[in-house]
Each structure stands twice: as structure tokens, then as C-alpha cells.
Amino acid sequence: MKSVVSLENLNHFDIKQILESGQVFRYHQLSNRSYELRAKGKVIKITQQQDSTTALIEGPNLGEVEEIWSDYFDIGTDYEAITNTLSQKDPHIAKAIDFGKGIRILKQDPWEMIISFIISQNKQIPHIQQCIENVCESFGIPIEEGVYAFPTPDQLSLATEEELRACKVGFRAPYIMDACQKICEGKVVIKDLYALPTLEAKQSLLQIKGIGEKVADCILLFGFSKTNFFPTDVWIKRVVEGLYFNGEEIGLQKVQDFAKQHFGELAGYAQQYLFFYGRELALFKKAK
């Protein structure tokens, strides 16, 4: 049965900016302020109303539980305070925030983040999205016609390497298998990672093949709300070098060090604003 949930009294909430800032993959635009989103085992249509302070969430079998979605969209976090603090750091981040002040960092499923960002390495965003859909179709349970839930660890652990390669994940197939194995055997325990000190949580994730510095940071930021991490990919590196170092190539490590000391505990939020700003305006494209 069709049901509707509404999020009200929203601020710092722009559905386009939230979904298109690179943190989430299973969505597509339906119309101007309306998107289909596949998350939490559901397919929803989310539409931001004209007044911008209300968003309607529609879909089958949503139940009456609004908390699920207000948690997912991080409604409890005070973005006014975050953006005020960050904007005072320097004019560049202030401009990036002004450009994308409706961004929020979603609270996504950690397991889905693990697999999604393993797939993401050395791929373009549309390819990542396609591969994830392939994996869901092959191993997830159907939600509705033609749409499948993200497979659980148990479900995905049944996949053979050949079946995974058929999903076009290429050399990442063994990485996915290793992630399934370590989660299912309890070598990496997702629930425990929330409580662990952030660096220990990261060390745990780094045991999984295919998870390195950047992928681990994405998983921690988007799946575990560890908002002090600053995932540094080729894009954010170029943006930081372009804005803060006059376009000079200072290297990955120095970009990370700079972000950590400059943005401190809010580095993860800063990364989202800078990523969306740099990517949306196509600033600092390839070096040559």
C-alpha cells in the first residue's frame, strides 16, 4: 500500500545538493525537485516542496515511521552551526558553503557503503551506479517491479567470482568476496565499528582487500558518521590545491594534513561542500 511521510521545518536541505554531492549512488532524478531513491530496503520518491522547508517521501509500505527517514537525512544535526563555524575558517570554504548550503551528510548503511566504495575505485560515477545496480539485481531481493534491494552480506557471500565479474566489477570481484568473507566470519564487525575510536575503526576496515585510505575514509564518513574524516580523491585534491595552494601539486599526503589541521573535527563536512562546489562548477579539471 502506498504511503506518505513528510519531513517538515527543514533548513539546510536541498535534495539536489544532498543526492548529487557524490555520497550516494542509488538515485535518479524524476523532475526538477523530485528524485527516486533506493535505500533502507525501500524505493521512495522524494519531492522537495516549493517553500523548501518541506519534503514529501512517497512509496509502498513505508509504515508510519518518520524517524527512519529523518535519521537517514540527518535532520538532527545542526547544520547552521556547522556552516557558521566552517565559513569563518577562510573565504574559499565560505564560498563553497554558500554554493551548496543545502548539503547534508546522509546516514547510509555501512555494509552498502563498504561494497559501493570498493566498487568505486578507479571508476566514474555513472559506472559505479551501473555496477551497483547489477549487483543488486543479481543478489538482492526484489522490492518492486525491476527494483532490487541491496544484498545483505549473507546474500552477497553466495556470489561466485564469475557471477560478480558478470556485474562488470572487473578486478574488484575478489575484493568484494574478501569483504563478504571478513564480515560473515566476524573478522570485521560492523556494529563494533560505531563504538571504536575512529582510527581503530579505520584499521579494522583496512584489513579488507580493496579498501585503502580513500575508500576507508568514505565508508567511515558516509556509513558511520565519522565526520572528521576527509576522503581525498583526485577531485578533492585538485580543488584543495587549486583553492589553497595556487594550483601547485603538493601531493595527497599534504592535502590530507592541510584539511585535518585547517578544518579539524568538521573536515568531513568541509569535504562535501568542496567536492560539490568543485565538481558542479567543473573547477580545476585535469592537470594537463
Place this chain on the structure above:
DNA sequence: CTCCAGGGATCAG
């Protein structure tokens, strides 16, 4: 055709 993508594992020095 060549180059590269929200990188990481592996190998060479």
C-alpha cells in the same frame, strides 16, 4: 587510437 576514472595491491629500488 590514447587517456583516464571519487584507488589499491603488488613489486622494484
Place this chain on the structure above:
DNA sequence: CTGATCCATGGA
């Protein structure tokens, strides 16, 4: 420890 090379796949 740092740097080069390889890894599938698809689009520019």
C-alpha cells in the same frame, strides 16, 4: 618507505 605498474571496463 616511496614510486612505478598493473588491474577491468567504458566513455571522452
